[in-house]
Amino acid sequence: MKTGPGAWFVQTGCFVCHSISVFKVRSRRKSGRTSRRRLRTSSRASGATLDDFIREPTGTMAVVLSRQIILTPEQKQVAVAKLREAFAEHQRQKAAGTAQPRRPLTIELAR
Numbered sequence: 001m002k003t004g005p006g007a008w009f010v011q012t013g014c015f016v017c018h019s020i021s022v023f024k025v026r027s028r029r030k031s032g033r034t035s036r037r038r039l040r041t042s043s044r045a046s047g048a049t050l051d052d053f054i055r056e057p058t059g060t061m062a063v064v065l066s067r068q069i070i071l072t073p074e075q076k077q078v079a080v081a082k083l084r085e086a087f088a089e090h091q092r093q094k095a096a097g098t099a100q101p102r103r104p105l106t107i108e109l110a111r
């Protein structure tokens with residue numbers, strides 16, 4: 001997990017709250033009562049809105065990116081690129097028929 005294609009998400013700390021299933025990154029937050037919320041990554045990752053979201057996040061991510069994980073503008077660009085990469089990988093797995101059917105989205109939230 002620390003060296004694979006999902007390593008950035010692990011090193012940056014995103015995986016504390018998010019599992020990135022395409023890269024087989026599993027969130028540390030996995031209690032018995034984990035409820036998963038799927039992120040609307042599919043629409044965001046394919047359009048310009050993902051850049052907007054990372055630059056000006058809302059909700060929980062606004063707090064996360066202003067207090068917990070402080071990213072420079074350059075690092076934010078990396079974040080967007082990594083999310084796009086994850087989405088592209090998801091598309092590829094879907095096309096190949098290897099995507100896990102019950103986990104259609106690239107990034108899912110465990111909490």
Ligand code: HEC
Pocket residue numbers: 012013014015016017018039040041044053058059060061064068069079083109
């Ligand atoms: C403390 C927990 C936490 C951490 C750490 C965290 N996130 Fe999130 N993230 C959330 C929550 C909760 C949401 C759901 C949106 C909300 O409720 O505000 C979210 C939503 C998102 C979304 C999707 C927004 C949408 O509506 O489609 C993206 C993209 C995202 N996070 C990326 C990241 C990235 C990249 C990192 C690492 C730099 C990260 N997150 C770290 C908790 C976290």
